[in-house]
Amino acid sequence: MAYVKFDTPGKGVLVDLTKCVGCGSCSLACKLWNDLGHDDEVPDQGPDAKLSDKNWTAVKFFALEKDNEPVYRFVKNQCLHCQHPACESACFSRAFQRTENGPVVYYPHLCVGCRYCMLACPFDVPKFQWDKSFPLVTKCQMCSSRVDKGEAPACVGVCPTNVMTYGDRDELLAMARKTIESDDKYIKHIYGEHEAGGTNWLYISDIPFEKLGFRTDVTTRPIQEYSHEFLKYTPPVIVAWGGLLSAMYVYTKRRKEVAGKDKKDVPM
Numbered sequence: 001m002a003y004v005k006f007d008t009p010g011k012g013v014l015v016d017l018t019k020c021v022g023c024g025s026c027s028l029a030c031k032l033w034n035d036l037g038h039d040d041e042v043p044d045q046g047p048d049a050k051l052s053d054k055n056w057t058a059v060k061f062f063a064l065e066k067d068n069e070p071v072y073r074f075v076k077n078q079c080l081h082c083q084h085p086a087c088e089s090a091c092f093s094r095a096f097q098r099t100e101n102g103p104v105v106y107y108p109h110l111c112v113g114c115r116y117c118m119l120a121c122p123f124d125v126p127k128f129q130w131d132k133s134f135p136l137v138t139k140c141q142m143c144s145s146r147v148d149k150g151e152a153p154a155c156v157g158v159c160p161t162n163v164m165t166y167g168d169r170d171e172l173l174a175m176a177r178k179t180i181e182s183d184d185k186y187i188k189h190i191y192g193e194h195e196a197g198g199t200n201w202l203y204i205s206d207i208p209f210e211k212l213g214f215r216t217d218v219t220t221r222p223i224q225e226y227s228h229e230f231l232k233y234t235p236p237v238i239v240a241w242g243g244l245l246s247a248m249y250v251y252t253k254r255r256k257e258v259a260g261k262d263k264k265d266v267p268m
């Protein structure tokens with residue numbers, strides 16, 4: 001299976017977790033830009049905040065201790081927009097594609113609903129619309145239509161404390177390195193520099209990442225390398241599912257119509 005490779009790292013976002021006050025403006029901006037609506041089951045802010053098909057970004061609250069003092073931290077989660085996305089590699093119908101500018105975009109009209117992307121993602125990002133008659137996979141698209149116009153994602157600009165900086169990934173990495181080296185309070189680690197082969201969303205923090213819900217056991221090897229191994233099992237699955245996939249043509253066509261109405265930031 002051929003994948004388009006881009007030499008340039010593209011645009012990204014640097015998140016400085018020491019600056020977040022947990023106001024939730026970023027999550028609200030995401031919902032408004034993408035017409036996502038409120039999730040009655042899953043909160044997008046607070047200690048139980050989680051990503052869901054309606055929460056493409058969520059701000060999780062942590063009560064911790066630092067130097068024997070209580071401290072509170074807030075972590076904004078969303079798709080990390082991997083440089084070598086496992087979701088893209090696992091998807092035989094090309095519904096996930098990394099764009100030249102950096103965002104990893106999900107194209108609902110190409111999706112057959114197998115949900116391999118959900119298995120492949122090391123960060124548990126893609127979510128399925130279990131309650132819909134014509135369900136899709138959903139996730140943060142990094143506001144790809146805005147990024148294509150040279151604009152930052154909707155969440156970035158609304159943050160009142162400038163937690164997020166948008167720009168070229170190379171420049172963000174240099175900025176992150178300078179920040180953590182010049183200030184003792186920071187952990188000497190840039191999350192996303194190497195995780196899963198590198199991600200376009202990067203994080204710096206004064207609290208160890210494992211205490212903030214980040215996966216720190218994720219490989220630094222590009223996951224695409226071995227999700228191709230996983231994909232070698234796909235052809236028999238396709239054969240076995242041949243009849244089913246044919247029947248899904250009508251289903252997918254209908255979903256394309258629904259997606260066209262529902263999604264504002266999903267190029268078709």
Ligand code: SF4
Nearest residue numbers: 079080082087104121
């Ligand atoms: S975080 Fe998951 S969904 Fe996002 S690009 Fe990486 S593998 Fe894909």
Ligand code: SF4
Nearest residue numbers: 020021023024026159
């Ligand atoms: S808008 Fe900024 S300060 Fe408010 S929750 Fe989001 S990242 Fe934190």
